[in-house]
Amino acid sequence: MKRDLYQSLVAWKHSDRRKPLILRGARQTGKTYLLKEFAINEYQNHVYVNFEEQSGMSDALKEDLGVERIVEYLGILSGQAIVPGETLIIFDEIQSSPQTLKALKYFNEKLNEYHIVAAGSLLGVALAGAKSFPVGKVNFLDLYPLNFSEFLTALKKESLLAVLPDIHLGVKAIPEVFHAELVELLKKYFFTGGLPEVVADYVEHRDVQRVRDIQMELLRSYANDFAKHSSPAEALKIKQIWDSIPLHLSKENRRFVFSAVKHSARAREYETALLWLQDAGLILKAQSVSKPLLPLRAYTEKAFKVYLFDVGLLGAMTRLKPEAIVFSNELFTHFKGALVENYSMQQLNPAFELYYWASSGRAEVDLVIQTKDDVFPLEIKAGINLKAKSLKTYDEKFNPKQLLRCSLGNFSSSGKLIDLPLFALDCLAEL
Numbered sequence: 001m002k003r004d005l006y007q008s009l010v011a012w013k014h015s016d017r018r019k020p021l022i023l024r025g026a027r028q029t030g031k032t033y034l035l036k037e038f039a040i041n042e043y044q045n046h047v048y049v050n051f052e053e054q055s056g057m058s059d060a061l062k063e064d065l066g067v068e069r070i071v072e073y074l075g076i077l078s079g080q081a082i083v084p085g086e087t088l089i090i091f092d093e094i095q096s097s098p099q100t101l102k103a104l105k106y107f108n109e110k111l112n113e114y115h116i117v118a119a120g121s122l123l124g125v126a127l128a129g130a131k132s133f134p135v136g137k138v139n140f141l142d143l144y145p146l147n148f149s150e151f152l153t154a155l156k157k158e159s160l161l162a163v164l165p166d167i168h169l170g171v172k173a174i175p176e177v178f179h180a181e182l183v184e185l186l187k188k189y190f191f192t193g194g195l196p197e198v199v200a201d202y203v204e205h206r207d208v209q210r211v212r213d214i215q216m217e218l219l220r221s222y223a224n225d226f227a228k229h230s231s232p233a234e235a236l237k238i239k240q241i242w243d244s245i246p247l248h249l250s251k252e253n254r255r256f257v258f259s260a261v262k263h264s265a266r267a268r269e270y271e272t273a274l275l276w277l278q279d280a281g282l283i284l285k286a287q288s289v290s291k292p293l294l295p296l297r298a299y300t301e302k303a304f305k306v307y308l309f310d311v312g313l314l315g316a317m318t319r320l321k322p323e324a325i326v327f328s329n330e331l332f333t334h335f336k337g338a339l340v341e342n343y344s345m346q347q348l349n350p351a352f353e354l355y356y357w358a359s360s361g362r363a364e365v366d367l368v369i370q371t372k373d374d375v376f377p378l379e380i381k382a383g384i385n386l387k388a389k390s391l392k393t394y395d396e397k398f399n400p401k402q403l404l405r406c407s408l409g410n411f412s413s414s415g416k417l418i419d420l421p422l423f424a425l426d427c428l429a430e431l
Contacts, residue, residue, distance in 0.1 A: 001196055002153050003030065005143055009038045012139060013115065020104040020116040020134075022094075024124050025143035026281030026309055027225065028218060030196040031119040034143065035090050043115070044086040047078045051096040051120075058097045067106045071114065084113035091118040095126030105134030122229050124279040144281075145194030145310045147347055148186065149426050154199050157185060165411060167427050171418050173410040182423045183408060190339055191325040193312015194346070208322035215316035222282060230276060237261075237273035245283070245308055246318045249338035253364065255288075256306045274306075282309050284345050286354035292368045292375045292398055296355045305356065311343040332408060337382025341366060344380045344406065344425060351429040363393035369404070371431045376400060378428070381407035391417070404428070 012021055023031050039046035051058045060073055074089065075082045082089065094101050100118075107116055118138075120126065127133060152158050163178045165171060173179075192202045192211055195218065202211050226235040226242070244261045248254060258265045277283045288303035289296050308314040315325055318335060325339075332340055345354055348367065357377065358364040367378040377400060379391045391403050403417045412419040420427060 001030070001033070001200060002150065003034055003143070004147070004150060005034065005141060006038060008141055010042060012141070013042060019108045019112065019137060019139045020118065021139045021141060022123070023117060023119040023141050023143060024281065027121040027222070028195050028197060029143045029145055031143050032092055033196065035117055035119060039088040039090060043088040044083065045080055046088040046090060047074050047080055047082060048090045048092065049074070050092040051100070052093040061097060061100050067103055067111050070103060071111065082114070085115065087115070089114060089116045091116065093120045094118040095120040095123050102134065105137040108134065108137040122225060122280050124281055125229060125276060128279045142350070144350055145346065146196065146199055147194060147426060148189050148423055151189045151194060151199060152185065154203055155185070164424050164427060167418070167430060171411045171413040173412060179410050179421065182421065186423045187326055190311055190343060191315060191322060193310040195310055195312065198312060208326055212316060212322055215313055219313060219316060234273055234276070237270050238276050241270060241273050241277060245306055246314065248306060249342065250336055252336065254305045254338070254341070255303050283307065284309055284349050284354060286345060286356050289355045289357055289368060292357055292377065292400070294370065294375060296353070296368060296370045296375065300355070303358070307342045307345045309346065311339055311346055314342050315339060333383045340382040340422065341380055344422070347425040348428060357394065359393060363390040365390050365394050369428065369431065374401060376402050376404055376431065378404040378406065381405060
C-alpha cells in the first residue's frame with residue numbers, strides 16, 4: 001500500500017540534518033508497515049525491536065547503558081551486523097521503553113551516523129507525559145489515515161488523479177465521465193475511511209459488511225486503550241468526550257461544548273481528557289479565529305470544533321447503514337453534512353492547521369486556510385444548494401484575494417470565487 005509519507009522518509013534518510021526520527025500517528029494508521037517497507041527498500045538490512053512483544057529487549061536496555069552498548073546489544077540479539085548508513089534500526093512501541101526514548105538524545109549527539117526510527121501506539125500520549133524527552137534532538141513525521149488520493153492508488157485508480165487540474169494554471173472543468181466516477185469512488189471512501197486494515201480488506205473483498213465489522217472492532221480497541229493507558233476516572237472522561245463527537249457534529253454550528261459531554265460539566269474537568277485524545281491522534285481540533293489575518297494563531301478564540309480522525313469510523317459510530325453511504329447521494333446531506341465536513345478536515349489537516357471564522361451574527365466560514373503569505377476562506381457544501389451567504393459576508397468584511405468553495409460540483413471559477421469538487425481537496429496543498 002503506497003503512502004505519500006514514504007518520500008518524506010527517503011528525504012529524511014538523505015538529509016544532512018538527519019536526527020533519530022519519531023513517527024507519530026494514531027494506532028492502526030500503518031506506521032509499522034510503512035517503516036518496514038522503507039527499511040526493505042532503502043537499506044541493506046534492518047533491525048526491528050518491538051518493546052511490547054520483546055520484553056527481554058526492554059529489560060536488557062533498562063540499565064543506564066551507553067549508546068555504544070545499545071548498538072552492541074542490538075547486534076548480538078538480532079544476529080546482524082549493524083552498519084551506519086546501511087542498517088535501519090526500528091524501535092517500535094518505544095513508549096514501553098522510556099530509557100530507549102531518552103537514549104535517542106545520545107544517539108543524536110554521539111552516534112548520529114546510525115539511522116534510527118521510532119514509533120508506537122499512543123506515542124503522542126507518552127511523549128506528552130515524558131519527563132526526560134530529547135527536545136531538539138529528534139526529527140518528527142506524522143502518519144494519518146490514507147487520504148482520498150492514496151485510497152485511489154490502493155484501488156488502482158490513481159490514473160484518475162492525472163485529470164485533476166493544476167490550480168496554479170487555472171481552474172477548468174474535467175470531463176463529466178471522470179467527475180462521475182470520482183464522485184462514486186468518494187462515496188466508497190466516505191464509507192471505508194482511510195485506515196489501512198479497512199482499506200486493504202475492501203480492496204480484496206469489496207464487502208461493505210466486512211468493512212463495517214472491522215470498523216466496529218477498531219472502535220472497541222480504541223475504547224480499550226482509554227482504560228489501558230489512563231486512570232479509571234480519566235478513562236471515563238475520555239470515553240464521554242469520544243462518544244459525544246457525533247452529537248456535536250450533528251448540531252448546526254458543530255461547536256464543541258463541554259456541557260454536551262455531561263450535564264453541568266466544566267472545561268477544566270475535561271480539558272485533560274480532550275488533550276489525551278488529541279495527543280493520541282484520534283481527534284482533529286479546529287479553532288475559531290476573530291480575524292483572518294497572518295498569523296492565524298495570534299487571533300484564536302476560545303470556541304473550537306472537534307472532528308474524528310477518520311471519516312469511516314465516524315460513519316460507523318453513528319451506525320449509518322452501509323447502503324445509505326455507498327449507494328446513495330444522501331450520504332452527503334445525512335447527519336447535516338457532518339461526514340462531508342469531517343472528511344474535509346481530515347483531508348486538509350496534514351497540510352494546514354485547522355481554523356474557522358464566525359461572525360457575531362449567523363455567518364460562518366468552515367475553514368480559513370493559511371498559506372505562506374496569505375489567508376483564504378473555504379466554504380464546504382454538502383448538498384446541491386451552493387448559495388454562499390457566509391462567503392459573501394466574509395468577502396464584504398475582509399476582501400480576500402480569493403474565495404474557495406468545495407462541493408459535489410465540477411471545477412469552475414467566477415471572478416475570485418473558485419469551485420472545487422470535494423474529491424479534489426488535495427489540490428489546495430499547492431496553494
